Amino acid sequence: MFKKLSLLSLLGFILFSCEKKPVQLTDEEYSKLTEEQKRSPEHALDGILVSDDRLELTLFASEPMMSNPTNMDIDDRGRVWIAEAYNYRTSLNPRNPTRAEGDRILIMEDTDGDGVADESKVFYQGNDINAALGIAVLGDKVYVSVSPYVYVFTDADGDDVPEKKEILFEGVGGEQHDHGMHSFNFGPDGKIYFNYGNEGRGIRHADGSPIIDPLGRPVNSETQPYREGMVFRMDPDGSDVEVLGWNFRNNYELATDSYGRMWQSDNDDDGNRSTRINYVMDYGNYGFKDEVTGADWRARRINMEDSVYQQHWHLNDPGVVPNLLQTYAGSPTGILVYEGKLLPEEYQNQIIHSDAGPNIVRAYPTTPSGAGFNAKIINLLDGNPRDNWFRPSDVTVAPDGSLFISDWYDPGVGGHAMGDLDKGRIYRLAPKGVDYNVSKPDYSSISSLVELLQNPNRATHFKAFMALVEKGAEAKDALEKLYTEGDSRMRARAFWVLTKLPNGNDYIKTAASDSDENIRVAAVRAYRNNKMSDVSFLLEMAGDESAQVRREVALAIRYKSNPEVWLKLANNYESGDRWYLEALGIAAEGFWDDYLPKYLEGVGSGWMESQEAKDIVWRSRASNTAELLGKIILTQPGRNNQAYYRALDFQPSNSKNETLKGLLANAPEEDQLIILRQISFDPSNPDRQILSLARQTAGSISDDRDFMDIVSKYELTDQKDRLRKLVYQSENNRYSQMAANIYASLYGMDDIEQSFSNTDQAQSILAIQKFGSIDNEAMAKALAKIYTDESKSLELRTAAMEAARGYNSEPYLWELAKADQIPADMLPIAEKILLSSWNGTIRAEANEKFGDASDKDAVDLPKLLAQQGDVEKGLLLADTYCLACHKIGDKGIDFGPALTEIGDKLSKEGLFNAILNPSEGMGFGYETQLVKMKDGTQFTCIVNSKTENDLVVKLVGTAEQKVYKLVDVESITQLEESLMPKFPLSETELVNLVSYLETLRK
Known part of the structure; x- marks a missing residue:
């Protein structure tokens, strides 16, 4: 008997122990795991820190059940739907295997109630949905976003097999583009909301006809005011499509709250610490590109903001809606407004957001501030301290109010590249001790429908909303009771349904006098939705407190x-x-x-x-704004006027110029420089008054950049001495290069070559180092005269050889190399330049000629990952190779993405891959573009913007923008090869460089 009791007790203890949640490993225990163990599902929870000790994270699903989830939704039965992306950007990743059958839409379910998915079924699979970025399950429709299409699958009989697949929209950006169409979301007003990033370019109906705005303009990136990423909404049947916001960069997902307000995140130009959260005010311009010209945010302008994030979004410009919150470095993804009751109070009714870059999930509590909002940040989940493969791609609320997080799980964050094909996870976040339990929803009674209308899960909300609208007047009493007695947000949900019933406009008028300002906000929004035209209503509301x-x-x-x-x-x-x-x-x-x-x-x-x-x-x-701005400027001269001068840029050019010219007569000296910078000037047909002022002013301009702008714009040839001093100055290499190019354009190569022949060798070498930064064939030939002349000193020839790099210079160097005309003592330097050339064709041919054996496929990555390099030596390598085209803190050139916090964005594996295989992960906006001009010349570059008249580019290795007239451009073609060269680094150098880059964190 004792033995039986002991056995039973032991069995009970074992069962009880099995039911207990595993304790997360300590930092010391986690650090002892192997890399393979850290990446395994068994230790997935050990890699993520939960910031609130009242909450518990559990693993709902992982590989091999599913992999690479880009987006997620949860239906009213609590089943998790994901869009997989195994075949992600296959054209850019030829080394990766592909799934011949195409990518999948999966449905995962916990059938035995243990909180872990045990059943997975394929809803749809095909190459037509490869790398879909959005999925929304609304009733019997499933919306799948995969640029350039949006597909709608219909499963009318509910057997999880779609009867039909239809195209809802087409023509949205390039195929499989991360900055194209994103997911759809049901709003409380019965509308469906969605967005696309700045590769979207435009949107068309399935028949190819464009979406038209109320003024008859097609909604695309070629039609002002529409630019870059945009926000839309439509009726559930796909009709009445409206554009609601524009000029975002990569606004990944859109969220709505119960009052009908919209919220989203937006990604910056990679590496510029300017990601943001937006309250989306209808019809707002959000400032990624210049509203009028379409110019890139780096373009120098009057009243340019001090901080990068303000510059990035043109926040000082009239016509730009403010940002709600800066989240700085990141790769923002899914977002929602949590209107459940399960999570603690501080997260209720707040924005919750996933950011794959810093491996984090956050909440952003907001409070009204005037007509806008303030917000703060609360961290929920953080993978960065331990597992920076945690890449949360989406957040979704289940019917029980728990929060689900999909995890792309990869050493990188997408951006056209992936380092792992097979892994992916789904997590559930809920209060400790609260198991996942979803009961079957009852849509048969009005009382149950009203209850389901309040559910935080959007799929449930949608079905209840539609069913109540269909019930019509029969549902009126129950909805009025909720509107009267519910909390504010649930009152709003009831209100929206009531506006769809007979006499719905009466409810709008009632809500307009509600004591809750948010209900009154919903009333005005409903006025628009119901297409009311009662001006007296609006006039009364215009006086609201x-x-x-x-x-x-x-x-x-x-x-x-x-x-x-x-x-x-x-x-x-x-x-x-x-x-x-x-x-x-x-x-x-x-x-x-x-x-x-x-x-x-x-x-x-x-x-x-x-x-x-x-x-x-x-x-x-x-039409008279420019004149009025001029009057304001005259009353308050000085720096306080810069905002008003900048406002002139948004007026018609003739009015702007008339005002600026008129200001000259009375403007103080400090304003004259602003006028010279801002006024239009044609050197081929110069305005003599303006040119005379430029000549008088140039010598007294204290700011070097202002000085160079004026000298270049007005082609002033009488400032040679100062310009030459700027070339030789050592404090600012960027200004030195800029001055050298201006000097060459004004005075020609003969003057420069004389500097190379200075009898003082030290001065000759200095001239070669400074002017040698000019990247063109003329300079390449001038330098060749020196390094091929063996009668000259080794020091002089070496300086000339080392200066012979540059995209436009290297073709001439390569011709000499092919003809074996480079002296033997200079050849090692030439080889190094050519083997790391920005020109992929030259690089490949140089590899063949010089027998470079370093093959990226031959690199033993596991061996490299196991090594810890010398950080100090890595810093020196970064100074040598990276700073030529990247910013690291205050150093370097703003050409490619900034690397200041790259250690937070990419794992160690991701860093190695970015160096070894740069073409697999080009950041959007940094792709290689081949520009062919009508005069037969061509060049590769990064295109910053294309306006109605101009093409604005950055040439290799420079932060400066160059403008070409669009009429002179024959074609612009995006190439599959990155501008970043493969550097001829040894394995030891690679490890040292990555070890240093890992330290670049915020």
């Missing part, structure tokens, strides 16, 4: 002339509320000539004493 409500009224009158409403809104503007000011500008678009004079008349003749009036003039686009 809440700036949040008044913001919505401003957005509601876009496209329609409502001077009385706009003037009432404008009179309630308080200086400093940029959100409100931009809402006024959005509302006034197309009507400024009607609105602005009436507004200024109301303010009176002393309007320039009112900061509010000056703000509105600054934001305005009336």
